[in-house]
Each structure stands twice: as structure tokens, then as C-alpha cells.
Amino acid sequence: MHLKKPFLLLLFTAFHFAGFTQETKPNKLLNTFHSISSHEILEFAEELSDEKYKGRLSGSPEYLQAARWCAGKFEDLGILPASNGSYFQYFPNAYSEVYSTGSFSYTAKGNKKINYTFPEDYFPGSNSASGTVSGELVYVGFGITAPELEYDDYENVDVKGKIVIMESGTPYTKNDSILEKWTPYAYHHYKLRNAVKQGAAGLLYVGKLANPNTVHLENFVYVHIDEKVAEQLFTDSGKNYSEVKKSLGEMKPVSFALNPNQVVNISAETKHFPDAESCNVVGMIEGVDPVLKNEVIIIGGHLDGQGYLGEVFPSALDNASGVADILGAAKALAKSEIRSKRSVLFILFGGEECGLYGSTHYVKDPLFPIEKTVMMINLDMVGNGTGFFVSNGKSFPELFDHFETANEKFLHRELAASEQRKNFGRPRSDASLFENAGINTFLLWTRNSVFPVYYHHPLDKTDVLTPEIMEDAAKLLYLGVLGVANDESL
Ligand SMILES: [Zn+2]
CATH class of the missing domain: 3.50.30.30 (Glucose Oxidase; domain 1)
Known part of the structure; x- marks a missing residue:
């Protein structure tokens, strides 16, 4: 998405971005913002959807290889290992x-x-x-x-x-x-x-x-x-x-x-393989404020897919897209000249497709205290469409405002939201575990799909992704999360 020149000038002269102080230099923010590239994010999704990972079935050697690739990305970006010096948080995960x-x-x-x-x-x-x-x-x-x-x-x-x-x-x-x-x-x-x-x-x-x-x-x-x-x-x-x-x-x-x-x-x-193990990939950016750095914002999405059933299920939209968006935002947050006061934790979940194993494990054994977790935003199937939807957005207006403002000023996408409702049924998303733990949780996904959605199907390939919305998802995360991370009124 490109900003028109007169609009940019207007931004430079009247910049009041929610959560940022008056001294905030908008050009610093926009430098990073504009460095987020659809091309690079699509490459992340293509890597993870590659045949060599055989659909990233949680617990399988190919999943663990994909997990190591993501950890390598975190390391390259200077994002720190978040689990006692490791990027991996292991848990039991039987698979076939x-x-x-x-x-x-x-x-x-x-x-x-x-x-x-x-x-x-x-x-x-x-x-x-x-x-x-x-x-x-x-x-x-x-x-x-x-x-x-x-x-x-x-x-x-x-x-x-x-x-x-x-x-x-x-x-x-x-x-x-x-x-x-x-x-x-x-x-x-x-x-x-x-x-x-x-x-x-x-x-x-x-x-x-x-x-x-x-x-x-x-x-x-x-x-x-x-x-x-x-x-x-x-x-x-x-x-x-x-x-x-x-x-x-x-x-x-x-x-x-x-x-x-x-x-x-x-x-x-x-x-x-009854005794197999799988893992979440966890990386963090430590906040720069001596007090607020003890609080954390979690950005999560599942890395695992549906595996191989005689044919590879590339699991591109579900959920290489979400992980690719997260890596795009992680790079921006890591390189940003405007630093985050609170800490940011990235969790690429394993075992989601097997029954939410990775998120269940995290809330049982969290890396930051639950009460210090300001919010969690989960990305699942964020890569095919023209608009965004944020479940629970309306229930936490003081948090959602940062995402809405970012969208209104810089992205101009449809951004709809719903109220949080108690779910009496079977939990269907990693986000449910965080919600149930009492954390303010958003679920981000894309809507108005441009290509057919091949849910849990071998045709869920990267050719059904729309890279432009993936770039904007990473941009929305960068600005929204930074807004929340630096909002001292929270
Ligand atoms: Zn999914």
C-alpha cells in the first residue's frame, strides 16, 4: 500500500499517533513501516510451504526442521531466545x-x-x-x-x-x-x-x-x-x-x-510415533523501559500444518501466512528506531492442528507471568483477502484503538471487530487458551477472500495468498503492537 504525497505531508505536520509521545519522530516510524515488504513476507510463506517440510506436521522431523528455520530467522534479526536461552519450548506430541x-x-x-x-x-x-x-x-x-x-x-x-x-x-x-x-x-x-x-x-x-x-x-x-x-x-x-x-x-x-x-x-x-515431542518457537524483544519491560505483549500464530497424506498439504494460508506476517512484523519491531517500552514475545505454536497442544503448554508454563501479559494477538489464516477482522477487538477498546488508528492513518483497509463472547463449545483456536487464562486476546484474520479457501486441503498453496494483505497485516501488527507497547496509560 502506498501513501499519496499530500497525505504524507499532512502526517508530518500533524502527527498525533495514539500511544506515542509528542517527541516521537514520525519519519523514524515511517522508515520502518515502509521497509515492510510483501515480497519478503511471501518468501517466508513460500519457504514454510515448501515440500521439504511436508506440510509441517507437529512432532514430525520436518516440523522440527521448519521450527529451526524460524529460530534462525529470529536469531538473524537479533530477537532473543525466550525460553531459558533457547528458542524452543518442548512438549509431548504423538503423531502418525x-x-x-x-x-x-x-x-x-x-x-x-x-x-x-x-x-x-x-x-x-x-x-x-x-x-x-x-x-x-x-x-x-x-x-x-x-x-x-x-x-x-x-x-x-x-x-x-x-x-x-x-x-x-x-x-x-x-x-x-x-x-x-x-x-x-x-x-x-x-x-x-x-x-x-x-x-x-x-x-x-x-x-x-x-x-x-x-x-x-x-x-x-x-x-x-x-x-x-x-x-x-x-x-x-x-x-x-x-x-x-x-x-x-x-x-x-x-x-x-x-x-x-x-x-x-x-x-x-x-x-x-507415540513418544514424539514437538515445540513452540519463542523469541522476544526486551522492552527499553526499566519498569514496563516486565510487561509483555504476545504475538502468536501456529507454525504447524496438516502434514502429508500421500500428498503434501502445504498449509499455506493455514497457517504459513500467519507465521510469515509475524516474521515480517518481528523484523520491523527488531529494526525499529522507535523502541518498544514493554517487551514483545513471539510464539510460533506447534501442535495446533493436533488439538492446541502448543498454546495449552504455554499457558501452563508461561515465560512471563500471566498478570504481566498486557495482551495477546493471534494470527490464524491471515493472507487471503482485502479486509481484516479482529475477534474480541470491541471488548478492549483501549487496546484496539491502537490498531484502528494505525489502520485509519496508514492502511485504509476494512477493519471489523466483534465483542468477546464466552464459548461453551470445543476451543478451536490457540487464542482460546489465552482468553481462558484471563489474558486480553485478539484473533486477527483476513476476510473478503480473493481466492478460494482450501481448508485443510492439498490445494492450500501459496498461489491462493494475496501478498498485499500480508504486508498490511505485518504493518498493522508493527504499528498496533508498538502503540500498545508504548502506551503508558494502560
Ligand atoms: Zn489454523
Whole structure:
């Protein structure tokens, strides 16, 4: 984004940027501001999306290699290691290596075999057991057994040795205190374990996406299927999939065996690593004020992606983009002639895709006391679109004002914000952990996507990124965070 000359002159003559003192030299600020380059930020995203990192599956050697690359960047910029002299904060992170797309086929009596294909019809399960299962099919709705809620999807069906077809989510969806009772049953880990407990041999999980946030269970082979596959299986059984799906919201289990002449066969080639470790990459800029430097502003975003499922999932928008934006802002904050009074901590999270492991670990073992953490801003999928959205922005106007002012004066992007709302459901972002720890937390993302969003899909490549908004995200972070860091009224 380029500023027009008359506007620049106006800035030099009447500069009252929130959080900066009168002596602040706007040219010093603008020198750094203009050094932030879309070209360089795109290069960061391209590096992290490269095939050599195999989609940055948390815990894998390729993830750790990407983590070392980021730590090297911090070191080059003079950003300090933040964890007792190290850039790495380790935690346990079991993972599975998937060697091929496996196979998934279907036969109904009297019909010939259909070989479903990757990536059109199915994706392999990120934590599937290795091997082959085949069997008849049983539809089990949400796959939930909740005696205290008088609800059991397995009540009237026998799934022993069979392959279950299951939906994600819970029958109750309204975000209130009732939902909280259903939340333990919303976890994929729970649903897979329950299927095994009921005796199922395999699973067709409806909703085609890569998902490392699952669990490896002995001999339990599963795939994620496209809805159109579920439709076909239902139609061949004389059922209407969309009608059954609609009835799921009625809070009554809808489970039944499909026609016994329908048989599917699933195979997977994987290896599980139960004792693996992963890490957050942590770097900091120490504040220059002797007192305020004990307070910290955290800029976070997850480094891990969805890995390799017989094909690389480059995880470019989700979330090489966020990390690239953070590195762009980190460089600006490290080189800035206007120094930050408070300290700034950068956290590139591991294990987000596996179930928010890195952020969970950080809030349990924080590097700065929680009560000294002025704010956290989390970037997830910040790289495709023309506008910004800041969740929770409206709940902390004294902090958000610094970002809004920066945007109004220098960026002129759409910048919308929402109020913080308690989430009674399953936490879906690293930001939730910080929110729950009582830290003032913003979630930044881009909106009005220019390219299709290939969520957890092999087409999430750097060619669906818009580098201009990534440059502006880094600029927004630089000015907004510096504004907060130097605001003595906070
Ligand atoms: Zn993400």
C-alpha cells in the first residue's frame, strides 16, 4: 500500500499517533513501516510451504526442521531466545506418519466395485492404524454415548466388526450453558475411542478434510469422506442422506444398519510415533523501559500444518501466512528506531492442528507471568483477502484503538471487530487458551477472500495468498503492537 504525497505531508505536520509521545519522530516510524515488504513476507510463506517440510506436521522431523528455520530467522534479526536461552519450548506430541493415500472401495451386491479416489472422494485419516479393514456399514449419527444426557447413538445398533459412518459435532449447537454439557463429546478423540469401545472395526468420517486432531487406536482404520459418498451409500440403501442429516438436530439418535449387501474396504499405510515431542518457537524483544519491560505483549500464530497424506498439504494460508506476517512484523519491531517500552514475545505454536497442544503448554508454563501479559494477538489464516477482522477487538477498546488508528492513518483497509463472547463449545483456536487464562486476546484474520479457501486441503498453496494483505497485516501488527507497547496509560 502506498501513501499519496499530500497525505504524507499532512502526517508530518500533524502527527498525533495514539500511544506515542509528542517527541516521537514520525519519519523514524515511517522508515520502518515502509521497509515492510510483501515480497519478503511471501518468501517466508513460500519457504514454510515448501515440500521439504511436508506440510509441517507437529512432532514430525520436518516440523522440527521448519521450527529451526524460524529460530534462525529470529536469531538473524537479533530477537532473543525466550525460553531459558533457547528458542524452543518442548512438549509431548504423538503423531502418525502417513505413507500413501491408501485406498477406499465399495461394493454392493449385483454391482461392480467402485474405487473411490483421493482427493476427490476421501482423505486418509491422519492417525489411522496401518492395515486393511472391510465390512458392512452402520450409520451412527454423531457417535455419542452420553448416559447423563440420556443420549446414545449406539443404543439400537450392533457395530461389532463393522464400519461406522459418523458425523462430527453434537446434536445440540446453540452456544449456551447446555452446550457445555455436550462439549466433552464434541472431541474427535472421544468419538474415535467410543467407536472402538462399541466394537467398530473402521470408520467413514463424514466431511472431507485433513485432520491431525484425532487419535491413533490399535487396528482402527478410518478415512474422511466427501458428503457425496455418504449420499451414494445411503441411496443404495433406500435412504435419503440429506433428510437424515436434517433430522440430526432433533436431539434423538438416528442410527441404523445399511443394507447388509453393501460392503466397503479401507486400507492405510501409516506408522505411529507415540513418544514424539514437538515445540513452540519463542523469541522476544526486551522492552527499553526499566519498569514496563516486565510487561509483555504476545504475538502468536501456529507454525504447524496438516502434514502429508500421500500428498503434501502445504498449509499455506493455514497457517504459513500467519507465521510469515509475524516474521515480517518481528523484523520491523527488531529494526525499529522507535523502541518498544514493554517487551514483545513471539510464539510460533506447534501442535495446533493436533488439538492446541502448543498454546495449552504455554499457558501452563508461561515465560512471563500471566498478570504481566498486557495482551495477546493471534494470527490464524491471515493472507487471503482485502479486509481484516479482529475477534474480541470491541471488548478492549483501549487496546484496539491502537490498531484502528494505525489502520485509519496508514492502511485504509476494512477493519471489523466483534465483542468477546464466552464459548461453551470445543476451543478451536490457540487464542482460546489465552482468553481462558484471563489474558486480553485478539484473533486477527483476513476476510473478503480473493481466492478460494482450501481448508485443510492439498490445494492450500501459496498461489491462493494475496501478498498485499500480508504486508498490511505485518504493518498493522508493527504499528498496533508498538502503540500498545508504548502506551503508558494502560
Ligand atoms: Zn489454523
